[in-house]
Amino acid sequence: MKVYETRDLRNVALIGHGGSGKTSLAEAMLYDAGMTTRLGRVEEGNTVMDFEEEEKERRGSITSGIGFLEWAKCKINLIDTPGDANFVADGRNCLYAVDSVLLVADAEDGIRVQAEKMARAAEELGLTRVAYISKLDRERGAFETAMKALTDLFGNKAVPVFLPIGTKDAFHGVVDLLRGKAFLFDGEGKGTFQETEIPAEMTEQVAEARERLVEAASESDDELIEKYLENGELSPEELEVGLKKAIAQGSLIPVLCGSAPKNVGIRPMLDFLAAYLPAPHGERKGTNPDTGEEISRKFDDTEPFSALVFKTIVDEIGRFSVFRVISGAAIPDTTVLNPERRTDERLGQLFHLLGKERRKIEKASAGDIVAVARLKETITGDTLCDKKSPIRYPRIPVPPAIISFAVRPRSKADQDKISASLRKLMEEDTALRYERDEQTGEFLLSGMGQGHIEIVAKRLERKFKVGIELAAPKVAYLETIKGTADKRYRHKKQTGGAGQFGECAIKIEPNRGAGFEFVNNIVGGVIPGQYIPSVEKGVRDQMKKGVLAGYPVVDVKVTLYDGKSHPVDSKDIAFQLAGRKAMKEALLAAKPTLLEPIMEMEVVVPEEFMG
Template sequence: MSEDIKTMRNVALAGHGGAGKTTLAEAMLFKAGVTNRLGKVEEGNTVMDFQPEETKKQQSINTSFIKYTHNKHTITLMDTPGDQNFFSAAKTCFPVADSMAFVIDGVGGPSAMTEEAGACALENNLPGVVIVNKLDRERSDFDTCISACKSALKKKIVPICFPIGQEDNFKGLVNIVSGQAYEYDGEGKATRIDIPADMADEVALAKEEFVENIAELNDDLLEKYLEGEEITEDELKVTFRQGVLDAEFYPAICTSATKMIGIDIVFNFINDFMPSPLDRGDWTATDANGEEVIVSPDPEAEFCGFVFATIVDPYAGRLSLFRVISGTLGKEGNILNVTKDSKERFSQLLEIAGKEQKTITSALPGSIVAVAKLKDTLTGDTLTGGKEIQIPAPAPMPPVISFAISPKSKNDEDKIHEAIRKILEEDTGLQLKREEETKQTILSGRGLVHIETTADKILRKFNVAMEIATPKVAYRETFKKKIRVQGKHKKQSGGHGQFGDCWIILEPLPKGRGFEFVDKIVGGVIPKNYIPAVEAGVRESSTNGILAGFPCVDFRVTVDYGSYHSVDSSEMAFKTAGSIAFKNAAKDARAVLLEPIMKVSVKVPEDATGDIMGDMNSRRGRVLGMDSEDEKQIINALVPMSEILRYAPDLSSMTGGRGTFTMEFEHYDEVPGDLSKKIIERVNAEKEA
């Protein structure tokens, strides 16, 4: 059994959108005989991009899984999405991979999302390999990519092969370690050739460097190397493998996925040098007391699994994807969801292969499997045979942009909420909340495209169409002038009349003080029991300010005089009087509009700081200061919310996708006069419409 785990590999293909991860996966599946033709992303016939939204966009949206076998090894490939809109679906899967293959666009090099993926590898302590792909394309360059990868992935890069021929003439490669050269026939078949004469020196030098790099990892080898003794290929391989497992460096391979060049090298590398679940070793869980517990990839131990993804089907229900960390899981059984403290039962153990699911009879540690219809289980949960331990779940990626959503048809109000609730189970990169004040439902995510794709998914899966709009800003109103006014309500109609009369002083309060009410009535000119009614009248009216109907804040109302009628006065009448008094006061108390100001923290590469600061000015922002953190600059600023609602795409274009930001509400501040006028006109016009 441990032999089966030893030959198991879980490899995540990671990197920037469009680098060729899905295409490379298709080439590997074709070469491994899993498929009988080479799937193409543009033709929408790949095994990995099978969802309708993926074929429509010709890019991956979710992580797909499939197994292939090669030379008695069983490899689960995880094809993750590289686009930042869908990166959350990649990030949740990285922790259950044992290694990462960074697929690099040989033309564009490692872009922003490659850096993000690189950071995930470091965070999860995963070994990696760099696959420079698309080397058949015009303006591709292996060497440039290798040096760029070093800084993008923050790791030493050690090439183990060199391309033969460039761009259209890329036809094969030299394996630096074995010193052998190969040419490919376009279908992945390699034929041994002589090393091209003009490459001989370069290859010899690279081999020398390679040996030196590896020798440095082991004292015995280093001694031999320095003494000029011969180091055998076996010795090199053992130390090289250890170097890969310890992530001392990332080896680099050159490929063309479409021309199927280098696929065999990728296969052999994964088998020979990438870690098995046994190499990955123990996981750390916590017990009920928060103490650390070691969970070993031991097939005889009690079962423990970590749920890293959930797929929701409107008919078949929920599918929970998890990695078996420890123990052997049978084809059916009872398990404990420790996170939710819920007993679960499954009657079928499944293996995912692209869009298909196959039933299997057992799963060893390291296996990526799925079960359907668990009642309480969601992404991030720990499942066990009964032991109360939990694998720490990574925090979901924080959303960066919010939109107001609503059903296209009013009748779908309930249906859309139900649909979104289900989609949230599947996509931890989304967040939903209700803004009571603006009466809007806000869906937040990684970008506009993320939200639009979610809308597409909801339409397909749940048959509800939704509208997406920029959220409304929750403005406020306040007052700049102190004023004393009367509010009198007198009505004579048939029997009982209504009478209430109060004098109030309305005055501004400092920022953030909200609303205060003071009773200064003397001599019982308004009876005690009617005072709360006056306050209620003021309070109610002030939720609907006179400028544009926004709630009024930061003011004090003092009631200091009034009169009453022994028969006609009532609580109702004094409430109305309070309300009239407030409205009279608001008219002349120089009402002004307030807007929410956000504290924004933007993290960007140094060379983008100038642009960011300039842009902050144009957004009426105020830069508070700068900081630096791992080679990036952090700019802290206060910016009006209305100016930053669509910041995510702008930041992305200013920084080539290398910027991130967080924001939180800080305080309310006055809107400048001319702008205030425009907002008031717009809001009032919207209300009339």
């Protein structure tokens, strides 16, 4: 495969709500660039990006698809993220591998909350943002609906660069405001077009939109603004410079449009992306793993190699780690360091991914996206780097789990395989957790939503033949006290054989929000020093099982203030028992109460429904 230089790379993640049209758009782009020989359709389950069985079945992405194409001598790396909230984590990880995002705004439904959150995350990461309006050919589709949603989200930064020609069924082309041309498509899916003059009935609308674009582009630069104010126009070169600058600054978010299933507008859009999206640029901060000192690397082939692993794929053939080269170049058959795990990793064959297909490569420049098989210990989020010039990049943050289900195996055979199989799925899916709840003893599978966990159960069955049932987890109640109490207990066994003697007096009081606290106020050695921890252990043992319903007790302050000992019969066990019994009596006397779990919720409401 051809080697692309850093300046010719364009890494872009497609973001947008579930069903907005990302996978379809990627499919049309890949087809137009000649990467495939037919235009796949999500409904037919034959797209490049949705190749997992569960994606074909539910007609939507559950994991990010990675592909690439060549356009205008640039290698455009496409990452098609899932829009459904159940599967967002994987898409978020991919934001660490790109320089730009293409937000798909839906001409029927606008931009839903999940897409808004991704767009905000992209902004926080300093990524370049571009928008695309899908579904203009649909019955309810309207350019204005999507433009309104974009303006609500980005304010007047969202500025059209393309305008649609025709509406609904009759949508058949776009006006490119930069080139001042119209592109008319037959809508049969081939994506070929005729370049024509702007339709006469659109002259006014186009002039207005172009003025807005030129004005917004000129605002990126003082010199350009002056020229624009003087001449009322910018030369094509000036416009290009201004537009690039405004896009890079994030002060202008260009809006494109088309229809992926009809293959309308996609080729002019690829022209725009190759010309206006940034190549990998700037630097990434990390630390020197040996000294902890902050260092940084540029997206430059001449620097030592470093890369960030942002995705892991496990399939029948094996396990692939997908990384983005940050500095240096990735070369097959080299040994690199994983500074996090302090281990060497062998980079054998390297690949570019096109959906499930792999294309062998000889070299990947800084900024490119690469897959490698069979790394020993590396997981998603790790750094790989040159052994002689180590660097470690910050880990990609893992989202907190939102929902948990108790997992029950269908049979004994399933039981034995659950952990190992889930571990494999968790390598791919950083938002999935599998843990035993100490309190209830149940095994819990946690993730981003019910749909997420249900898909995990399906994949367990399909990939590993492991059957599980999902159930609501037992509620993990806790107990605490509302009052205070003061109790003394003497444990004494002095009949026959070796005796036992221990006595303690404790006060307990509520300690809400501050956890368990044990204060030793013994003076004059009434309990010898070595038995104080014995009393504490007894108290703690009693805390594990509350007096109301046997749930753990939390948030109690215990003060040990008096006791008695015996020169021969005092022992560790005697003081433990005394501590436990005193605590039990104290808890019963201190108004014990049940605590129900509290959930923290975030509610997002569109502005028009507020008030």
